[in-house]
Amino acid sequence: DAGVIQSPRHEVTEMGQEVTLRCKPISGHNSLFWYRQTMMRGLELLIYFNNNVPIDDSGMPEDRFSAKMPNASFSTLKIQPSEPRDSAVYFCASSFLENEQFFGPGTRLTVL
Amino acid sequence: SQKIEQNSEALNIQEGKTATLTCNYTNYSPAYLQWYRQDPGRGPVFLLLIRENEKEKRKERLKVTFDTTLKQSLFHITASQPADSATYLCALPLSGGYQKVTFGIGTKLQVIP
Numbered sequence: 001d002a003g004v005i006q007s008p009r010h011e012v013t014e015m016g017q018e019v020t021l022r023c024k025p026i027s028g029h030n031s032l033f034w035y036r037q038t039m040m041r042g043l044e045l046l047i048y049f050n051n052n053v054p055i056d057d058s059g060m061p062e063d064r065f066s067a068k069m070p071n072a073s074f075s076t077l078k079i080q081p082s083e084p085r086d087s088a089v090y091f092c093a094s095s096f097l098e099n100e101q102f103f104g105p106g107t108r109l110t111v112l
Numbered sequence: 113s114q115k116i117e118q119n120s121e122a123l124n125i126q127e128g129k130t131a132t133l134t135c136n137y138t139n140y141s142p143a144y145l146q147w148y149r150q151d152p153g154r155g156p157v158f159l160l161l162i163r164e165n166e167k168e169k170r171k172e173r174l175k176v177t178f179d180t181t182l183k184q185s186l187f188h189i190t191a192s193q194p195a196d197s198a199t200y201l202c203a204l205p206l207s208g209g210y211q212k213v214t215f216g217i218g219t220k221l222q223v224i225p
Contacts, residue, residue, distance in 0.1 A: 004155075031211055043156070043201065043215040056212055091155050099144060099211065103155030 004104035006092050012110045018080040021107045024073055025094030033101060034067055034077050035091040043091070049075065082111045115139065118202060118216035125192055126224055133187040133219045135202035142204040145178055145185050146213065150199045156215075159200075160187075192223045 005024040013019055025032050033048040047057040049069045057067070064083070069075040079086055089108050093101040117136040125131050135145070144163045148156035162169045162178045162185065169176045175188040189196050199220045203213040 035215075042217040045212060045214070048212060050211070093155070095211065099146060099161055099205075099213075100158040101156075101213075103157070106153075106155050 004092055004094055004102055006090075006104035006107050008107060009105060010108045010110075012112065013082055014112050015083055016081045017111075018078065019082045019086075019109060019111075021077040021090050021092075021109070023075045023077070023092030023104060025075070025092070026096075026102055027073065029094035029096040029102070030072075031095045032069060032075050033093040033095075034075070035093065035103075037089045037091060037106070046077070079109075082109075084111045087111050116202065116204060116214055116216040118219045120217050120219070122220040122222055124222045124224060127192060127194060129192055131189040131192045131196065131221055131223070133200050133221065135185040135187065135216055137183050137204055140183065140204055141180070144205065145176075146203040147174075147176055147185075147187050148201045148203060148215075150201060150218065156201055189221075192221075194223045194225050197221055197223050 004026055007022045031050050034046040035043050036046055037043045044059055046059045047067045048055055052069045052072055065079055067077045087110050089106045091103050091106045093103045095101045115138045119134055144161055146161045147159045149159055150156040160169055160171055160176045162176045164180055173190045177186045199218040201218040202216045205213050
């Protein structure tokens with residue numbers, strides 16, 4: 001298995017632009033998590049899905065952020081419009097029943 | 113409010129010594145606690161999980177303890193090697209969400225040859 005796949009690996013955009021981050025979880029996993037990591041705040045959970053259904057989005061910072069999981073093998077995190085304070089590394093992770101989470105390589109987002 | 117505390121300062125130890133990292137939490141009664149390793153530019157990698165009814169767990173050179181009275185977990189790496197240099201994160205489930213975990217800020221370990 002290739003593990004959790006994220007794209008793009010790096011994204012540089014200008015303030016106000018729409019950003020879409022993509023994630024392919026490990027096949028067979030039924031839970032998917034989106035995290036954001038910064039030096040100041042560490043790793044923060046934004047939203048997680050179970051069986052493609054959003055279970056908890058209380059970590060989504062504001063309405064500019066949205067996430068979807070149209071099927072078991074794909075999820076997106078969208079920021080519209082993006083702001084400089086959104087600059088961070090965004091991780092996707094997946095798991096199956098047990099508590100171990102498998103993380104992707106992350107997307108480093110820079111908003112100018 | 114619920115809080116996880118890890119020593120945010122880097123820990124430097126000599127190769128061959130035992131490294132001990134601390135994870136303290138408040139206002140939690142977690143069913144389990146996890147430890148992850150993160151290398152620069154990579155996502156965290158799961159190492160160990162210890163449940164509330166377990167006092168200690170081992171995996172090769174790693175040992176984790178879980179003291180629910182002190183609300184503390186200790187993570188030990190024995191016979192440390194330079195390859196063990198990384199940031200180590202503890203994670204606990206928020207109350208009401210078994211799969212939803214909160215991560216500590218992490219402790220950076222540097223093993224000096």
